[in-house]
Amino acid sequence: xxxxxxxxxxxxxxxxxxxxxxxxxxxxxxxxxxxxxxxxxxxxxxxxxxxxxxxxxxxxxxxxxxxxxxxxxxxxxxxxxxxxxxxxxxxxxxxxxxxxxxxxxxxxxxxxxxxxxxxxxxxxxxxxxxxxxxxxxxxxxxxxxxxxxxxxxxxxxxxxxxxxxxxxxxxxxxxxxxxxxxxxxxxxxxxxxxxxxxxxxxxxxxxxxxxxxxxxxxxxxxxxxxxxxxxxxxxxxxxxxxxxxxxxxxxxxxxxxxxxxxxxxxxxxxxxxxxxxxxxxx
Ligand code: 13P
Numbered sequence: 001x002x003x004x005x006x007x008x009x010x011x012x013x014x015x016x017x018x019x020x021x022x023x024x025x026x027x028x029x030x031x032x033x034x035x036x037x038x039x040x041x042x043x044x045x046x047x048x049x050x051x052x053x054x055x056x057x058x059x060x061x062x063x064x065x066x067x068x069x070x071x072x073x074x075x076x077x078x079x080x081x082x083x084x085x086x087x088x089x090x091x092x093x094x095x096x097x098x099x100x101x102x103x104x105x106x107x108x109x110x111x112x113x114x115x116x117x118x119x120x121x122x123x124x125x126x127x128x129x130x131x132x133x134x135x136x137x138x139x140x141x142x143x144x145x146x147x148x149x150x151x152x153x154x155x156x157x158x159x160x161x162x163x164x165x166x167x168x169x170x171x172x173x174x175x176x177x178x179x180x181x182x183x184x185x186x187x188x189x190x191x192x193x194x195x196x197x198x199x200x201x202x203x204x205x206x207x208x209x210x211x212x213x214x215x216x217x218x219x220x221x222x223x224x225x226x227x228x229x230x231x232x233x234x235x236x237x238x239x240x241x242x243x244x245x246x247x248x249x250x251x252x253x254x255x256x257x258x259x260x261x262x263x264x265x266x267x268x269x270x271x272x273x274x275x276x277x278x279x280x281x282x
Contacts, residue, residue, distance in 0.1 A: 003070045005099045005130040006078035006228075007170055009044040009281075010204040014227040018277030019218075021210075022046035023269060024082055024232040026053060029258050030239070031066060033265025038075050041270055043278040045075070046100065048082035048230065054093055055085075063096040075282040080132075082230065090120045094127050102173070106134035110159060117167040125168070132228075135163050136175030138208045141183040141233075148179040149188060157196045164201045171204045171228060172197075178209035181233045189217055191224045198225030206230065215275050222276065229276060231268070239264035 006020060013020050025031045025047050038045045047066045049059060063079055070077040080100035084090040090101045103120040105113035117133040124131045136155030139147045147153060155174040164172060174197055177189040198205060207221055210231030218229065242260025246252050273279040 001070060001074050001076065003067050003079045003097065003099045004076050005128065006044065006046050006076070006080070007100075007130040009076050009078075010171060010227050012281070013278075014204045014225075016281075017222060018281065019207075019222050019227055019229045020044050020046060020278055021269070021272055021276055022048040022080060022082065022228060022230045023235065023265070024048040024050050024230075025062075025066070025265075026050075027062075027261070028065060029261035030235075030265045031069060033262040033267075034269050035069055035073070036262070036266040037269035037273065038077070039073050041273040041279040042075055042282040043269075043273040043280070044077070044282050045269075045278075046078040046080045046228070048080050048232075049093075049098075050232075051081065051083045051085040051089060051104070054081050055089060059093070060096045063093070063098060067097050078130075084120070087116050087119050090131075091123050094124060094129055098129065100130040100132065100170075102132040102134070104134050106137040106153075106173075106175075110163075114163060114166050117169055121168045130170040131168075132171040132173055132206055133163075133167060133169045134173040134175075134208075135159060138173065138175045139179050141179040141181040141209065141212060144179045144184045144187070148175075148177060148183075149185055151190070154190065154193060155197060157193065157200060160197050160200045164203055169203065171206050172201065173206040173208055176207075178207055178213070180209045181211060183212045187212055187217065189213075189221060191220055194221065194224045194226065204228060210234075210272075218275050229272075231272060235264055235268045238268060
């Protein structure tokens with residue numbers, strides 16, 4: 001199958017109460033680790049390319065690699081720009097065969113976020129590409145104690161209907177207690193806020209900052225209305241640990257060291273497909 005917009009899969013996840021994961025990838029070994037897991041578990045998957053890497057000259061080639069590998073499976077696979085930092089970058093990657101883009105205007109004033117998201121939606125939809133935007137702001141785990149834990153950046157439910165209606169966005173990322181990277185302190189999810197947002201709009205809802213949450217927290221978030229979950233840092237840390245371990249052996253080859261990346265991705269993705277309920281959905 002060629003890469004496809006994940007819209008249908010995430011809409012199905014919303015109806016059947018599970019979540020489709022986005023895993024950020026940076027190079028070939030990680031992509032192969034995700035491929036191992038998604039093929040074995042038959043789990044629809046989004047390959048995410050994080051905005052600063054999408055702006056590099058090799059992004060077009062990386063996108064082509066994902067597109068080629070997606071042709072080797074009949075499991076639905078999407079290629080998505082993660083945290084698109086500008087309207088221009090979102091439009092540029094449409095030309096690289098991305099099937100979904102996230103425009104991240106979460107740090108901007110509301111009206112500007114709406115206006116920019118609308119521009120991305122107009123161009124992306126004309127190309128058959130799905131769009132995610134963020135309302136509220138999911139911060140960083142190392143500032144969790146002073147921000148996320150205190151509700152700073154949380155999505156204001158009063159703005160949700162208007163944002164969805166005026167932008168025409170396909171998936172909405174919201175802030176209700178998660179943060180990117182490892183948490184400074186215990187993460188606490190505001191499931192009441194999530195449920196209220198779920199009642200107000202019928203677009204699939206996205207949770208960023210999967211690293212550091214427990215299986216129970218994932219399940220509770222999915223039960224309360226999350227349909228797509230972004231996950232990255234723990235996989236990257238495990239990959240680095242595996243590589244350090246392999247490299248400590250004097251006879252280790254480059255291939256032995258690189259194998260640690262593939263193993264970390266395939267291990268984490270396999271586990272998360274079971275936790276998120278994505279396994280055997282394709
Ligand atoms: P983590 O790195 O915290 O898992 O978050 C990933 C993410 O949200 C990417 O968009």
